[in-house]
Amino acid sequence: MNRYTQDRATRPKPTQNSAKFASALLQEEGLLYEVGHANTSGVDLEVLTDQPDRLGSLARTTPTGLVGLSEPETLRHYVRLSQRNYAIDLGLYPLGSCTMKHNPRLNEKLARLAGFADIHPLQPVSTVQGALGLMDQVSYWLLQITGMDAVALSPKAGAHGEMCGMMCIRAAIEEKGELEQRKRVLVPTSAHGTNPATAAACGFVIDEIPANAGGRVDMAAFRAKLGPDIAAIMLTNPNTCGLFETDIKEIADLVHEHGGYFYCDGANLNAIMGKCRVRDLGVDAMHINLHKTFSTPHGGGGPGAGPTVLSSRLARFAPLAFVTGDRATGFALAEHPEQSEAAFGRMCAFHGQMGMFVRALTYMMSHGGNGLRQVSEDAVLNANYLLARLQHEFSPAFAGTCMHEALFDDRFLQGTGVSTLDFSKALIDEGYHPMTMYFPLVVHGAMLVEPTETESLHSLDQFADTMLELAKAAKSGDVTRFTQAPLTAPMRRLDETQAARNPVLTWKP
Amino acid sequence: MAEIYYSEDHEWLAVEGSTAKVGITPYAAEQLGDIVFVELPDAGRNVKQQDEVAVVESVKTASEIYAPVSGTITANNEALEDTPETVNEDAQGAGWFFEMTLSNPEELASLMNKSAYDEFVKGL
Numbered sequence: 223m224n225r226y227t228q229d230r231a232t233r234p235k236p237t238q239n240s241a242k243f244a245s246a247l248l249q250e251e252g253l254l255y256e257v258g259h260a261n262t263s264g265v266d267l268e269v270l271t272d273q274p275d276r277l278g279s280l281a282r283t284t285p286t287g288l289v290g291l292s293e294p295e296t297l298r299h300y301v302r303l304s305q306r307n308y309a310i311d312l313g314l315y316p317l318g319s320c321t322m323k324h325n326p327r328l329n330e331k332l333a334r335l336a337g338f339a340d341i342h343p344l345q346p347v348s349t350v351q352g353a354l355g356l357m358d359q360v361s362y363w364l365l366q367i368t369g370m371d372a373v374a375l376s377p378k379a380g381a382h383g384e385m386c387g388m389m390c391i392r393a394a395i396e397e398k399g400e401l402e403q404r405k406r407v408l409v410p411t412s413a414h415g416t417n418p419a420t421a422a423a424c425g426f427v428i429d430e431i432p433a434n435a436g437g438r439v440d441m442a443a444f445r446a447k448l449g450p451d452i453a454a455i456m457l458t459n460p461n462t463c464g465l466f467e468t469d470i471k472e473i474a475d476l477v478h479e480h481g482g483y484f485y486c487d488g489a490n491l492n493a494i495m496g497k498c499r500v501r502d503l504g505v506d507a508m509h510i511n512l513h514k515t516f517s518t519p520h521g522g523g524g525p526g527a528g529p530t531v532l533s534s535r536l537a538r539f540a541p542l543a544f545v546t547g548d549r550a551t552g553f554a555l556a557e558h559p560e561q562s563e564a565a566f567g568r569m570c571a572f573h574g575q576m577g578m579f580v581r582a583l584t585y586m587m588s589h590g591g592n593g594l595r596q597v598s599e600d601a602v603l604n605a606n607y608l609l610a611r612l613q614h615e616f617s618p619a620f621a622g623t624c625m626h627e628a629l630f631d632d633r634f635l636q637g638t639g640v641s642t643l644d645f646s647k648a649l650i651d652e653g654y655h656p657m658t659m660y661f662p663l664v665v666h667g668a669m670l671v672e673p674t675e676t677e678s679l680h681s682l683d684q685f686a687d688t689m690l691e692l693a694k695a696a697k698s699g700d701v702t703r704f705t706q707a708p709l710t711a712p713m714r715r716l717d718e719t720q721a722a723r724n725p726v727l728t729w730k731p
Numbered sequence: 732m733a734e735i736y737y738s739e740d741h742e743w744l745a746v747e748g749s750t751a752k753v754g755i756t757p758y759a760a761e762q763l764g765d766i767v768f769v770e771l772p773d774a775g776r777n778v779k780q781q782d783e784v785a786v787v788e789s790v791k792t793a794s795e796i797y798a799p800v801s802g803t804i805t806a807n808n809e810a811l812e813d814t815p816e817t818v819n820e821d822a823q824g825a826g827w828f829f830e831m832t833l834s835n836p837e838e839l840a841s842l843m844n845k846s847a848y849d850e851f852v853k854g855l
Contacts, residue, residue, distance in 0.1 A: 643791075660791045660792060663792055718765075718790045719765035719767060719790055719816075722765075722767035722768070722788075722790055723767045723768075723815065723816070
């Protein structure tokens with residue numbers, strides 16, 4: 223069998239292609255299996271005859287059944303799909319839970335430098351000194367920003383970073399011989415859903431702390447839960463209600479007094495960077511989402527990266543591999559257990575998301591210390607500007623100012639027949655991606671708006687005008703505009719109930 | 732005739748003698764939205780009041796269901812696995828979650844009757 227074409231025709235009949243691009247801009251885009259065919263091939267390479275075939279009995283004898291597509295067919299399929307999508311490069315993206323902020327093109331330019339982009343993790347370290355030096359610099363910046371003692375760069379996303387931090391905490395407890403005794407991890411009800419999942423995955427028992435009427439940790443309930451069986455608390459700051467946990471220092475001190483550790487979910491570091499030092503808050507471990515705070519592309523655009531900073535109490539337990547040495551003597555990699563006896567293990571095969579380190583460092587260095595502080599200030603200012611402009615037509619979940627995201631509940635929609643879901647769908651018709659909805663769970667019909675520092679005053683005003691117009695329309699009884707929405711999107715309202723109850727996960731001809 | 736009790740976690744209990752049938756209230760079902768998955772406790776499991784016994788997942792959220800009283804699970808409503816929508820359609824009837832025997836009937840005093848529950852919901 224021809225290895226390249228699997229003996230399939232390389233010139234498909236013109237009628238075989240099911241994509242009809244010319245007919246309209248909003249055509250149904252077929253699946254790859256419908257665009258191409260399993261009986262044609264997109265490659266047309268000559269079979270090598272003057273080379274011995276070393277595959278022997280391993281050579282494939284039956285076709286894979288995968289579709290054969292040419293490069294233009296493949297490219298057009300994905301570009302067509304991308305044009306039916308919404309992206310931060312098209313407009314404001316208020317989806318709070320995973321920040322969609324501008325990815326500066328300078329980051330992209332530098333990440334494509336061959337010395338960063340075309341290297342392999344198994345290359346001799348003498349040939350990748352620049353890349354290791356860059357990782358060392360990323361570490362330096364992250365430690366400067368947080369004031370912490372060590373950083374594990376390898377975690378590949380926020381939840382992976384949480385896992386890394388909790389594994390460090392577990393290792394520290396185990397070293398003290400207290401693993402049987404310390405089983406309980408305190409998690410506020412407003413925590414990111416990954417927090418309790420991470421603690422459970424590390425073998426701990428979750429104990430929820432309720433929020434008080436102000437949206438922060440209920441200190442009385444928290445104190446009542448303290449005891450000698452506390453392993454840790456996992457607290458997000460600013461929390462998912464967009465509020466700074468004002469009792470954070472006392473929480474840290476009390477947990478420490480009881481022999482526990484403080485894991486801080488650093489997903490929202492973009493609100494406090496340069497304004498307060500994580501170390502001063504009493505944190506023992508915290509992950510940093512490079513894809514949020516330092517603008518590396520995510521959410522369809524690229525992989526996450528969740529380096530975890532550690533206090534002096536946990537630094538020794540940091541996972542392999544990590545960079546050692548310096549520019550003068552040369553950088554090296556600690557990759558083997560004997561190079562760090564306390565290391566709890568590894569988070570992944572290699573050293574982390576190199577491309578994201580380059581982008582994050584570019585962002586840090588192009589802003590500088592003062593610039594990064596202004597990033598936080600602008601993110602918080604923008605959120606508060608929207609809060610102030612929307613608060614009279616919408617119902618803010620909590621009184622007072624917010625941090626980087628403004629949270630509303632659905633009281634303003636009461637009696638209108640319009641739900642948070644309907645409202646979000648109507649926003650699509652206005653040309654915006656919806657905000658986060660129904661999260662955090664502690665707020666009824668939640669709408670969580672995070673504009674980020676990306677948006678200009680003009681852009682914020684446009685969005686606020688749209689939001690206000692929609693709120694007024696809902697209150698004036700224009701219900702079908704909402705319940706029928708979206709009207710202008712490539713797809714109308716999808717049946718998410720049926721999708722959850724009867725998911726179809728495989729393509730059938 | 733069964734006597735109906737309600738919990739602050741929006742569960743109902745239809746108690747007959749020392750057994751009870753348990754489900755979530757129509758108010759809870761409406762708040763959750765379209766329910767897409769229900770995870771039920773196995774028969775024979777001993778539970779304490781406020782233990783997590785079931786999970787109900789809707790298009791909006793996933794919520795834990797707590798044992799409203801202590802006792803032993805004797806049966807669960809297997810039909811919900813294939814037709815979770817029954818909970819939305821008939822929360823206080825065919826959409827029941829599980830049956831249990833009560834080990835400490837005095838705990839019923841911590842629950843509400845219908846009028847108290849209706850008041851409780853109004854206050855939310």
